[in-house]
Amino acid sequence: MTPIKPRTIWPYAIIAVFVLFASYIGYMVQQAMRTTVDLVSPDYYQQELAYQKRMESVARTAALPAPVELRYEAAAQRLTLQLPPALASQPVKGQLHFFRPSDQRLDFSLPLQAGANQPFSTAKMQPGYWRVRLDFTAGGQAYFVEKELLIK
Known part of the structure; x- marks a missing residue:
């Protein structure tokens, strides 16, 4: 007769950790996909092109006596x-x-x-x-x- 070896729970624990981790990542991806991402303004790139004119206007305003x-x-x-x-x-x-x-x-x-x-x-x-x-x-x-x- 061969002795019966006690069952170990380590394989099941490792599989459970992987399943929980995959579920957590899936949840985070779902939340990220639901988040709305807006630019600061719809014409953001056009505003960047006018940056130099804006800086001249800011300098002119700073030079005012009051x-x-x-x-x-x-x-x-x-x-x-x-x-x-x-x-x-x-x-x-x-x-x-x-x-x-x-x-x-x-x-x-x-x-x-x-x-x-x-x-x-x-x-x-x-x-x-x-x-x-x-x-x-x-x-x-x-x-x-x-x-x-x-x-x-």
């Missing part, structure tokens, strides 16, 4: 744009772009109005992190300012 100010008043739910006095007497044209990095669908733009002190309501904006981009021309010169804004 800075362009964007003040957020949380209690009044208002954002106030204050142009420097040197630009207040000139006709100003431009756009104020509100950019939400976490959700492209919330982005919107507002036109600039005449005057050096311009209020904008933030009551309909969702709380969180925003970037405000001010792109305007005054006296035939282009200017650009980008500020960070935290709506509460």
